[in-house]
Amino acid sequence: MTSSTKRTCGDCTLCCKVMAIEALDKPAGSWCRHCKPGLGCAIYAERPAECEDFACLWLANDLLDEPWKPSRSKLVVTTSDDGLEIRCEPGSPNAWRREPYAADIRAWAAEGKRDDMTVLVIIGQRVILVAPDREFDLGVVGPDERIVRELEGTKVVGATVVKDTD
Numbered sequence: 001m002t003s004s005t006k007r008t009c010g011d012c013t014l015c016c017k018v019m020a021i022e023a024l025d026k027p028a029g030s031w032c033r034h035c036k037p038g039l040g041c042a043i044y045a046e047r048p049a050e051c052e053d054f055a056c057l058w059l060a061n062d063l064l065d066e067p068w069k070p071s072r073s074k075l076v077v078t079t080s081d082d083g084l085e086i087r088c089e090p091g092s093p094n095a096w097r098r099e100p101y102a103a104d105i106r107a108w109a110a111e112g113k114r115d116d117m118t119v120l121v122i123i124g125q126r127v128i129l130v131a132p133d134r135e136f137d138l139g140v141v142g143p144d145e146r147i148v149r150e151l152e153g154t155k156v157v158g159a160t161v162v163k164d165t166d
C-alpha cells in the first residue's frame with residue numbers, strides 16, 4: 001500500500017479482505033490467504049503490483065477524517081472512474097448506516113448529483129447505488145456487468161444492471 005499522507009495502515013488490513021485481487025484469483029469479501037489480519041502481509045516484498053499500488057482513500061487523503069480509518073469504520077473507500085465506492089466488511093454489512101459515516105455518504109451522494117458522480121456501497125458482490133433521496137439495491141453485480149442510471153435532469157430515478165459489452 002502507498003500513501004501521500006503521513007498516515008500508515010498500522011493495524012488495518014481490511015483491503016486484503018474486501019478487495020478482489022485478480023493476480024491471486026482472490027474474490028472480494030474473503031481474506032487473502034497471505035494476510036495475517038491486523039498484522040500485515042506475509043508476502044509483502046513479493047506482493048502483486050495491484051496490492052503495491054493500492055491505497056484506500058483514508059490512507060491517501062486527509063479529507064477523510066480519523067473515524068474513517070477502515071479498521072475502525074469497517075469501510076474501505078476508493079475512487080472509481082465515475083465516483084466513489086464504499087466497501088463494507090461483509091461481517092458488518094450495515095457499517096455504512098452508522099454515523100458519522102451515513103451522513104458523509106449522503107453528503108457525497110448530494111455532491112454526486114451536482115457533479116454527475118456515482119456513489120456505490122458494496123457488500124461482497126452486492127451493490128447499492130446511493131442517491132441523495134433514495135437507495136437502489138441492485139443485488140449482485142458481476143465483473144462483466146455495469147450499472148445504468150435513469151436520470152430525470154440530474155435526479156436519479158432508476159438504476160438497472162446490464163451486461164458490459166464494451
Ligand code: SF4
Pocket residue numbers: 001008009012013014015016054055056057058059070071076
Ligand atoms: S484499507 Fe486502507 S488503511 Fe487499511 S490496510 Fe488497506 S490501504 Fe491500509
Ligand code: SF4
Pocket residue numbers: 015016021032033034035036040041042043044047048051
Ligand atoms: S498479497 Fe498481501 S497485500 Fe495483497 S491482498 Fe494478500 S495479504 Fe494483502
